[in-house]
Amino acid sequence: MSARGLHGFLFSVLLVAVLFAVSVSVGPAGLRAPPPIGPLDLIAWLRVYRSLAAAGVGALLGLAGALIQYSVSNPLAAPSILGLPQGALVAAAALTLALGTPPPPGLGLLVASLGALAAYWVTMAIAYRGGLSGAGLVVAGIAVSSALTGLAGLLLILVESRIGILGAELLLGTFAYATRGDAVVAAVSSVVLVAASLPLLGRLDLLSYGDEVAAAAGVSPPLARLAATLLAAAATAAAIYVAGLVGFVGLIAPAAARGLVGGHPARSVPASAVLGAAVTLAADTAARLAAPLLSLGELPAGTATSLVGGIFLAYLAARGAAGGEPL
Amino acid sequence: MGADGCPGGLVARGVTGGYRGRVVVRSVSMRAEPGRVTAVVGPNGSGKTTLLRLLAGLLEPLEGVVEACGRRLSGLGPRDRARLVAYVPASAPRGLGQLVEEYVAAGRYPLWGGLRSTPLGADIEAARRALAGLEALGLAARRVGELSSGEAQRASLAHGLVRGAPVLLVDEPTSFQDIRGRLLVYRALRGEAGRGTAVVVATHDFVLAGLYADRVVVMSGGRVVADGAPGEALTPRVVGEVFGVRVEWVEAPGLGRLLVPVEPL
Numbered sequence: 001m002s003a004r005g006l007h008g009f010l011f012s013v014l015l016v017a018v019l020f021a022v023s024v025s026v027g028p029a030g031l032r033a034p035p036p037i038g039p040l041d042l043i044a045w046l047r048v049y050r051s052l053a054a055a056g057v058g059a060l061l062g063l064a065g066a067l068i069q070y071s072v073s074n075p076l077a078a079p080s081i082l083g084l085p086q087g088a089l090v091a092a093a094a095l096t097l098a099l100g101t102p103p104p105p106g107l108g109l110l111v112a113s114l115g116a117l118a119a120y121w122v123t124m125a126i127a128y129r130g131g132l133s134g135a136g137l138v139v140a141g142i143a144v145s146s147a148l149t150g151l152a153g154l155l156l157i158l159v160e161s162r163i164g165i166l167g168a169e170l171l172l173g174t175f176a177y178a179t180r181g182d183a184v185v186a187a188v189s190s191v192v193l194v195a196a197s198l199p200l201l202g203r204l205d206l207l208s209y210g211d212e213v214a215a216a217a218g219v220s221p222p223l224a225r226l227a228a229t230l231l232a233a234a235a236t237a238a239a240i241y242v243a244g245l246v247g248f249v250g251l252i253a254p255a256a257a258r259g260l261v262g263g264h265p266a267r268s269v270p271a272s273a274v275l276g277a278a279v280t281l282a283a284d285t286a287a288r289l290a291a292p293l294l295s296l297g298e299l300p301a302g303t304a305t306s307l308v309g310g311i312f313l314a315y316l317a318a319r320g321a322a323g324g325e326p327l
Numbered sequence: 328m329g330a331d332g333c334p335g336g337l338v339a340r341g342v343t344g345g346y347r348g349r350v351v352v353r354s355v356s357m358r359a360e361p362g363r364v365t366a367v368v369g370p371n372g373s374g375k376t377t378l379l380r381l382l383a384g385l386l387e388p389l390e391g392v393v394e395a396c397g398r399r400l401s402g403l404g405p406r407d408r409a410r411l412v413a414y415v416p417a418s419a420p421r422g423l424g425q426l427v428e429e430y431v432a433a434g435r436y437p438l439w440g441g442l443r444s445t446p447l448g449a450d451i452e453a454a455r456r457a458l459a460g461l462e463a464l465g466l467a468a469r470r471v472g473e474l475s476s477g478e479a480q481r482a483s484l485a486h487g488l489v490r491g492a493p494v495l496l497v498d499e500p501t502s503f504q505d506i507r508g509r510l511l512v513y514r515a516l517r518g519e520a521g522r523g524t525a526v527v528v529a530t531h532d533f534v535l536a537g538l539y540a541d542r543v544v545v546m547s548g549g550r551v552v553a554d555g556a557p558g559e560a561l562t563p564r565v566v567g568e569v570f571g572v573r574v575e576w577v578e579a580p581g582l583g584r585l586l587v588p589v590e591p592l
Contacts, residue, residue: 073423201445206433206436208422209420209421212418215385216416218405218406263471267445
């Protein structure tokens with residue numbers, strides 16, 4: 001790893017550590033930094049779970065975004081733009097309605113992954129018909145994600161009214177209800193999926209130059225793309241399971257990672273996971289601090305990421321990134 | 328790669344192939360000798376790219392066989408095939424913020440161990456040497472997506488050269504080059520042949536092929552219509568029929584014979 005890559009990576013890790021400490025220390029209940037020695041009190045533990053959930057979900061979304069972007073060599077191809085989390089949410093809500101009770105984690109994650117895959121497949125099928133230009137992929141994604149957001153909203157309201165569990169709030173992801181189980185799912189799945197993606201990154205590097213370049217180097221483009229897509233769908237599903245739809249982290253984190261550690265996926269994909277954790281921790285902390293100012297109990301973290309992410313997407317579009325200019 | 332390392336070079340026997348039932352290349356037989364530059368020449372749409380993809384093993388022939396160094400390509404795994412045959416497509420690389428030296432070094436990916444994903448110092452050194460040979464070392468620290476068409480074309484040739492494969496196939500490496508760039512590209516291809524590599528270049532530029540190739544295969548309508556030394560294959564009659572151009576071979580003192588296009592027919 002080059003000096004620039006190493007420094008950038010260490011900076012990202014440090015940033016996450018600082019944000020994690022801040023996230024655990026602040027909130028509407030006042031400053032309650034965990035004592036250096038001795039047991040944490042209940043509020044401190046809740047904040048640890050919440051911060052772990054936020055960091056894990058951010059890492060999952062940063063990973064999913066980077067994997068998708070390299071697999072189609074398009075800097076605008078974020079999961080939430082292409083419909084993956086919306087598909088996961090629709091599938092998870094439909095499963096919950098069918099079962100009449102919240103699904104067990106294993107089944108829930110599997111069905112949500114399949115939902116993400118199905119939505120992405122539809123987006124890609126539409127984009128291929130349109131010639132798969134950089135902008136065409138994004139337009140197809142907006143069509144699919146908008147339709148699925150509407151469908152997810154309907155299903156989630158039904159879930160809320162019929163089953164009486166958290167529903168429509170999942171459309172703007174939140175960590176307010178993060179439990180110990182959520183923290184474990186987010187932390188374990190993010191570490192496992194980042195580790196599982198590492199052997200794929202050399203192939204993704206070649207794939208990002210073009211299918212012919214990859215094939216000529218002995219890399220099968222369909223297999224490499226499928227592997228990246230499966231990992232991204234699983235990461236998206238785990239993020240949805242823990243927090244709902246925290247949008248645009250998969251757009252911001254990969255671009256920031258490439259700016260910080262360079263464009264080679266062996267450096268930028270892990271860095272994107274770390275920076276995704278930073279973005280999500282910062283968004284959740286900001287939303288928590290802003291809520292009392294607005295006399296609100298809770299503000300979903302997704303409000304902050306969508307706000308920042310939308311502005312960032314506008315910046316990318318104005319720079320001409322839709323034409324394929326890499327960041 | 329020495330010639331003894333690749334007996335027979337690259338051989339195609341009765342190769343027919345194409346896409347989704349559309350046959351583009353029809354029963355082509357040809358040979359590319361180690362240490363020689365073989366040019367596949369033909370107008371646009373004559374099947375050059377499809378033939379190169381068949382020769383690279385990226386497209387499975389409907390009929391016939393392709394052998395590199397005596398081994399049938401269709402029987403090899405993708406990594407073994409890539410070690411024998413380096414193929415440089417005509418399309419420009421896209422990439423997502425990688426540096427040119429990283430893109431060029433990634434040409435050695437088939438030589439790396441199974442789990443390695445990044446170039447090491449030796450790979451970057453090889454990439455810089457290949458770029459320097461094309462007078463493109465100044466591109467090394469630029470991003471792939473920021474290159475002009477001509478710069479990207481030279482970076483792609485370097486990506487193919489660094490593999491050190493016994494067979495090198497290059498599709499239209501000079502289409503975006505200025506005159507000096509064309510000469511640099513052919514100097515690099517001749518240099519690669521000088522190391523014993525079987526070099527195949529597909530081009531519509533029969534003038535450059537006539538100057539720099541040891542052997543010329545002329546394609547038209549997916550078939551080989553002439554095959555031999557430049558003077559034998561690129562006769563005024565063949566070039567007139569295939570390209571619709573009247574040409575003359577003229578004696579150039581100190582240079583030998585040059586193929587000169589005169590007028591459209």
